[in-house]
Amino acid sequence: MSRHATPFLKAALSALYYSGAGGIAAPFTRGDGVIFMLHRVTPEPVRPFEPNRILKVTPEFLDAVLSQVIEAGYDLLSLDDVPDRIAAGKAERPFACFTLDDGYRDNSEHAFPVFKRYAAPFTVYVPADYMDGRGDLWWLMLERVIDQSSTVTVDMDGAERTFLTDTVSAKDHAYREIYWWLRTISEFEARAVVARLAAGFGLDGDALCAEMMMNWDEVRALAADPLVTIGAHTCRHMSLAKLDADTARHEISASVARVEQELGRPCRHFSYPYGCRNSAGIREFEMVRELGLHTAVTTRKGQIDSHVHEDRLTELPRLSLNGDYQDPRYVKVMMSGMPFRLWNALGRMTGTVEAR
Ligand SMILES: [Zn+2]
Structure with missing residues (x-):
C-alpha cells in the first residue's frame, strides 16, 4: 500500500461505516473467518516523532475489538483448530483468531491480561534470535x-x-x-x-532488543497458559524472498527447531517476516508446506474463505490492527469484508490485483 494512503483509507472506511453498506453486506462478504494481526499492545502514549506507532495499539483498543468480535457472533479459535475448521467448510458462525508478531515484551505485560479476560486464544510468533537478545530491530x-x-x-x-x-x-x-x-x-x-x-x-x-523483546524465560512463562500458542518467525527476521533458497529454508527450519527445543513441544505455525508480496511468495509457501507446518500467515489483507484457503494453509491473509486505525468503527467495516471485495474488484478492473 502507498505510504500516503492512510487519510484516504480512513475516509473510505468511515464512508462505508456511515452508509451502513458494510453491515448490510456482511453476511455475503465477510468470509468464513478472520485472523487479526498485532505487534505491540501498550498504554504508552504516542510520541510526536514515532513512525513505528502503527505497530502499537492500546490495551483498551484490544479490549474493544475483542468485545466487538464476540458481540458479532464470532467463535474465538486457537490456530491449532483452524485447519479443521477450514476443512469442514462453511460454519454457522464465522471464526476469529488473534496473532502477534515479533515477541515484544508488552505482549505478556499488556496483551495477555486482555486476552485472558475474554478467555481468547492467541498466537505469538517469535524470531529465535530476538529471544536470545541478539535481534536486529x-x-x-x-x-x-x-x-x-x-x-x-x-x-x-x-x-x-x-x-x-x-x-x-x-x-x-x-x-x-x-x-x-x-x-x-x-x-x-x-x-x-x-x-x-x-x-x-x-x-x-x-541493548534495544533486550529492552523491547521477551527472552526465552518470558516466552515459556507466557506459553504455560493454555490460551497461548507460540509460532516461529525465522531466526533473524529477514525478508525470505530476498534470500537464496538454502538460507531461506534454514531460517524457517532452524527457527521452528529452536521454538520446539525451548518450549519442549511441537511448533506448527509460522509467520513470514514483513509478509508482503515482495517478502514471501510461492517458493516460501512451498518450503513451509514441505517442512510440515500446519499454517503460515502473511500480511496480505483479507479474510479466510474455506474454499479458497483449504489448499493454501501456508499463505493465509490477515487483518491488521494498526495503530493508525484505532477506531472500532474501522474494525467493524474491515470485518465485513467489504473493503477487500471492493479493492479486489477495482484491482481486477484495472489489472493491478493478481487473480488468485
Ligand atoms: Zn515480524
Missing part, C-alpha cells in the same frame, strides 16, 4: 537515530544524501525516505547501513 533503531539527530547522512546507492532531522516533520520525511530505500536493498546491506548510523550515535542493538 533496524526499524526501531533507525527511529532512535533520527529522533536523536539534527541531520543524518546516508550513502544511498553510491550517492551521499544528507537529511535534515531538526523538526518532527523533517524527521518523518527522513524516516520515510530512508526506510523505503532500505526495503529495496538486500537485508544484509540494509542492516549494515543502520548499524553504522547507530554506532555513530552510540546506540547498542542488543
Whole structure:
C-alpha cells in the first residue's frame, strides 16, 4: 500500500461505516473467518516523532475489538483448530483468531491480561534470535537515530544524501525516505547501513532488543497458559524472498527447531517476516508446506474463505490492527469484508490485483 494512503483509507472506511453498506453486506462478504494481526499492545502514549506507532495499539483498543468480535457472533479459535475448521467448510458462525508478531515484551505485560479476560486464544510468533537478545530491530533503531539527530547522512546507492532531522516533520520525511530505500536493498546491506548510523550515535542493538523483546524465560512463562500458542518467525527476521533458497529454508527450519527445543513441544505455525508480496511468495509457501507446518500467515489483507484457503494453509491473509486505525468503527467495516471485495474488484478492473 502507498505510504500516503492512510487519510484516504480512513475516509473510505468511515464512508462505508456511515452508509451502513458494510453491515448490510456482511453476511455475503465477510468470509468464513478472520485472523487479526498485532505487534505491540501498550498504554504508552504516542510520541510526536514515532513512525513505528502503527505497530502499537492500546490495551483498551484490544479490549474493544475483542468485545466487538464476540458481540458479532464470532467463535474465538486457537490456530491449532483452524485447519479443521477450514476443512469442514462453511460454519454457522464465522471464526476469529488473534496473532502477534515479533515477541515484544508488552505482549505478556499488556496483551495477555486482555486476552485472558475474554478467555481468547492467541498466537505469538517469535524470531529465535530476538529471544536470545541478539535481534536486529533496524526499524526501531533507525527511529532512535533520527529522533536523536539534527541531520543524518546516508550513502544511498553510491550517492551521499544528507537529511535534515531538526523538526518532527523533517524527521518523518527522513524516516520515510530512508526506510523505503532500505526495503529495496538486500537485508544484509540494509542492516549494515543502520548499524553504522547507530554506532555513530552510540546506540547498542542488543541493548534495544533486550529492552523491547521477551527472552526465552518470558516466552515459556507466557506459553504455560493454555490460551497461548507460540509460532516461529525465522531466526533473524529477514525478508525470505530476498534470500537464496538454502538460507531461506534454514531460517524457517532452524527457527521452528529452536521454538520446539525451548518450549519442549511441537511448533506448527509460522509467520513470514514483513509478509508482503515482495517478502514471501510461492517458493516460501512451498518450503513451509514441505517442512510440515500446519499454517503460515502473511500480511496480505483479507479474510479466510474455506474454499479458497483449504489448499493454501501456508499463505493465509490477515487483518491488521494498526495503530493508525484505532477506531472500532474501522474494525467493524474491515470485518465485513467489504473493503477487500471492493479493492479486489477495482484491482481486477484495472489489472493491478493478481487473480488468485
Ligand atoms: Zn515480524
